[in-house]
Amino acid sequence: xxxxxxxxxxxxxxxxxxxxxxxxxxxxxxxxxxxxxxxxxxxxxxxxxxxxxxxxxxxxxxxxxxxxxxxxxxxxxxxxxxxxxxxxxxxxxxxxxxxxxxxxxxxxxxxxxxxxxxxxxxxxxxxxxxxxxxxxxxxxxxxxxxxxxxxxxxxxxxxxxxxxxxxxxxxxxxxxxxxxxxxxxxxxxxxxxxxxxxxxxxxxxxxxxxxxxxxxxxxxxxxxxxxxxxxxxxxxxxxxxxxxxxxxxxxxxxxxxxxxxxxxxxxxxxxxxxxxxxxxxxxxxxxxxxxxxxxxxxxxxxxxxxxxxxxxxxxxxxxxxxxxxxxxxxxxxxxxxxxxxxxxxxxxxxxxxxxxxxxxxxxxxxxxxxxxxxxxxxxxxxxxxxxxxxxxxxxxxxxxxxxxxxxxxxxxxxxxxxxxxxxxxxxxxxxxxxxxxxxxxxxxxxxxxxxxxxxxxxxxxxxxxxxxxxxxxxxxxxxxxxxxxxxxxxxxxxxxxxxxxxxxxxxxxxxxxxxxxxxxxxxxxxxxxxxxxxxxxxxxxxxxxxxxxxxxxxxxxxxxxxxxxxxxxxxxxxxxxxxxxxxxxxxxxxxxxxxxxxxxxxxxxxxxxxxxxxxxxxxxxxxxxxxxxxxxxxxxxxxxxxxxxxxxxxxxxxxxxxxxxxxxxxxxxxxxxxxxxxxxxxxxxxxxxxxxxxxxxxxxxxxxxxxxxxxxxxxxxxxxxxxxxxxxxxxxxxxxxxxxxxxxx
Numbered sequence: 001x002x003x004x005x006x007x008x009x010x011x012x013x014x015x016x017x018x019x020x021x022x023x024x025x026x027x028x029x030x031x032x033x034x035x036x037x038x039x040x041x042x043x044x045x046x047x048x049x050x051x052x053x054x055x056x057x058x059x060x061x062x063x064x065x066x067x068x069x070x071x072x073x074x075x076x077x078x079x080x081x082x083x084x085x086x087x088x089x090x091x092x093x094x095x096x097x098x099x100x101x102x103x104x105x106x107x108x109x110x111x112x113x114x115x116x117x118x119x120x121x122x123x124x125x126x127x128x129x130x131x132x133x134x135x136x137x138x139x140x141x142x143x144x145x146x147x148x149x150x151x152x153x154x155x156x157x158x159x160x161x162x163x164x165x166x167x168x169x170x171x172x173x174x175x176x177x178x179x180x181x182x183x184x185x186x187x188x189x190x191x192x193x194x195x196x197x198x199x200x201x202x203x204x205x206x207x208x209x210x211x212x213x214x215x216x217x218x219x220x221x222x223x224x225x226x227x228x229x230x231x232x233x234x235x236x237x238x239x240x241x242x243x244x245x246x247x248x249x250x251x252x253x254x255x256x257x258x259x260x261x262x263x264x265x266x267x268x269x270x271x272x273x274x275x276x277x278x279x280x281x282x283x284x285x286x287x288x289x290x291x292x293x294x295x296x297x298x299x300x301x302x303x304x305x306x307x308x309x310x311x312x313x314x315x316x317x318x319x320x321x322x323x324x325x326x327x328x329x330x331x332x333x334x335x336x337x338x339x340x341x342x343x344x345x346x347x348x349x350x351x352x353x354x355x356x357x358x359x360x361x362x363x364x365x366x367x368x369x370x371x372x373x374x375x376x377x378x379x380x381x382x383x384x385x386x387x388x389x390x391x392x393x394x395x396x397x398x399x400x401x402x403x404x405x406x407x408x409x410x411x412x413x414x415x416x417x418x419x420x421x422x423x424x425x426x427x428x429x430x431x432x433x434x435x436x437x438x439x440x441x442x443x444x445x446x447x448x449x450x451x452x453x454x455x456x457x458x459x460x461x462x463x464x465x466x467x468x469x470x471x472x473x474x475x476x477x478x479x480x481x482x483x484x485x486x487x488x489x490x491x492x493x494x495x496x497x498x499x500x501x502x503x504x505x506x507x508x509x510x511x512x513x514x515x516x517x518x519x520x521x522x523x524x525x526x527x528x529x530x531x532x533x534x535x536x537x538x539x540x541x542x543x544x545x546x547x548x549x550x551x552x553x554x555x556x557x558x559x560x561x562x563x564x565x566x567x568x569x570x571x572x573x574x575x576x577x578x579x580x581x582x583x584x585x586x587x588x589x590x591x592x593x594x595x596x597x598x599x600x601x602x603x604x605x606x607x608x609x610x611x612x613x614x615x616x617x618x619x620x621x622x623x624x625x626x627x628x629x630x631x632x633x634x635x636x637x638x639x640x641x642x643x644x645x646x647x648x649x650x651x652x653x654x655x656x657x658x659x660x661x662x663x664x665x666x667x668x669x670x671x672x673x674x675x676x677x678x679x680x681x682x683x684x685x686x687x688x689x690x691x692x693x694x695x696x697x698x699x700x701x702x703x704x705x706x707x708x709x710x711x712x713x714x715x716x717x718x719x720x721x722x723x724x725x726x727x728x729x730x731x732x733x734x735x736x737x738x739x740x741x742x743x744x745x
Contacts, residue, residue: 081257164465194230212249506567614645
């Protein structure tokens with residue numbers, strides 16, 4: 001059985017108090033502890049008190065776990081030196097925090113009278129639905145009123161959006177957009193030394209350095225709490241300092257988190273430089289990790305007992321107590337009273353927290369996932385200022401292809417909402433790879449339409465960080481295949497935020513992604529990616545796929561409105577092969593062009609559309625994107641050659657699916673063909689089939705499927721061997737039509 005080190009650490013602190021000699025004289029608490037230092041005795045004792053509170057919260061977490069009442073034991077013991085950032089960084093400075101920032105949070109709460117930070121943490125530990133931050137969904141540090149968005153235990157994936165928030169502070173000032181925080185605010189992001197090696201961290205550092213190198217203001221402090229070990233893997237001595245002190249454009253400052261005076265001086269310099277010089281600062285704080293990685297971690301499996309004891313001897317609370325006594329700031333008896341009084345207060349609060357109710361229904365758990373006000377979204381989507389409505393681009397009634405109409409709806413959106421930004425690789429002067437954003441940078445300036453460095457993680461992190469400060473971002477991911485290396489910025493950060501904050505924080509954005517297959521003359525699997533499963537698997541994400549230009553406009557209006565009104569995170573998946581498509585049935589017919597939809601026209605979230613060939617319903621084809629164009633061509637031929645009626649359902653939304661329309665159309669026809677240009681495994685057709693099986697199990701229609709192969713898409717004409725072909729759709733449709741229909745009504 002593993003030794004409970006928390007009890008040994010507790011006893012060691014009390015023993016130091018017992019053995020400490022009395023100070024010769026009482027110190028003046030208003031006097032700085034050292035010449036030139038701003039740290040006086042009173043501040044020292046307040047910081048020490050916050051450290052003690054954080055320590056007892058760690059003890060309480062383990063006690064609750066032993067009683068099977070708590071569910072989280074990753075603590076802050078040994079990291080309490082981060083308390084200085086809680087004092088010196090304002091509560092209006094956005095803070096994206098490490099899961100070991102307990103003392104920092106306790107001290108930050110001092111800035112807000114009446115804060116219930118201690119009880120809030122305990123409610124979080126026991127997963128109580130009363131937890132004011134996550135509502136019992138996870139143990140998080142968070143405080144909406146103090147600009148601390150909740151973070152779960154991801155590997156520093158919050159750093160890119162910290163960079164984004166810092167960027168947004170400066171961009172708002174340049175654009176004259178009102179901020180919800182003071183203009184001289186800075187951003188704090190804390191993390192561990194092991195996480196500093198993660199690619200997402202390196203991407204954030206690189207993006208910050210890239211900005212600084214170009215003299216773009218970026219007021220962010222990267223606070224590295226360096227304890228020298230990541231779970232069981234040691235960080236090489238000197239690695240973080242050598243790596244980060246040389247980062248171009250950074251101001252590097254180091255402090256000893258085991259010594260309050262040293263940590264305070266370093267943090268003071270970091271904040272002063274960041275706030276006045278508006279540049280990235282790397283605050284390197286030495287810490288130790290006590291009590292293992294978490295309560296379940298048996299350190300003796302990878303550390304000797306002597307090593308563990310040597311680390312515990314460096315306990316910052318021991319050093320703080322000794323210094324307070326030696327300087328005459330407090331007596332051992334006073335510190336013991338503080339320590340035991342805090343223990344009793346935290347323990348009593350833990351008993352009360354454990355009594356609080358828990359989440360007990362699926363509906364309650366999902367309540368904060370992605371709440372939407374449908375009426376308000378429709379109103380915002382229909383809102384069109386007269387100046388925008390009368391603009392030449394919007395008023396142009398000529399039928400045009402999808403790329404042109406998407407360009408126009410982007411122009412409309414930027415004109416309508418001054419707090420909307422559009423950015424990505426090549427989107428400014430070049431106008432994007434497919435020229436969809438042509439002219440927008442000239443019309444709105446490169447303060448609002450701008451190029452980014454070639455890093456999708458940074459692009460999405462920038463969108464998330466800017467969203468925290470009131471912007472709606474339209475980031476472009478150049479190809480769907482390029483999303484995969486950055487998907488966690490959607491899954492783990494943007495879409496999870498409302499869920500873990502009970503809707504208090506939002507990341508409104510509309511992510512434009514060029515994707516899907518059938519691109520001619522240019523391709524390979526990077527430029528013809530048909531993997532929609534990666535998007536449909538993200539909880540709360542809206543995914544819309546237009547098939548024609550006018551539908552693209554209506555869908556985009558709704559997505560932007562959902563972001564602005566409800567904080568929705570969405571993906572607008574633009575079929576590359578349909579960007580320039582003008583004709584449908586015959587060359588020159590122009591039937592796949594459309595006029596720009598009138599002001600007020602938008603799309604309802606999760607509502608598909610039906611196109612009919614003939615008056616009856618002999619076959620229902622369910623599809624989206626390129627599949628709509630192919631299915632309509634097939635439907636026309638079947639109607640004319642066989643005299644049969646085919647109804648084509650354009651899903652338009654891959655999340656959420658229009659289950660009502662799917663069931664109605666399937667039941668009406670009695671024969672259903674699912675056409676999915678995505679892959680056979682994980683494709684949309686699997687969800688369609690599941691809906692039919694659930695809702696029409698008693699009279700299941702005849703169902704067929706045409707889907708892409710489980711394969712990467714090759715270059716050239718060979719791509720057509722992998723993707724669904726129009727001839728394949730027609731053959732499958734004829735096979736179904738040869739079978740008796742099974743209609744439920």
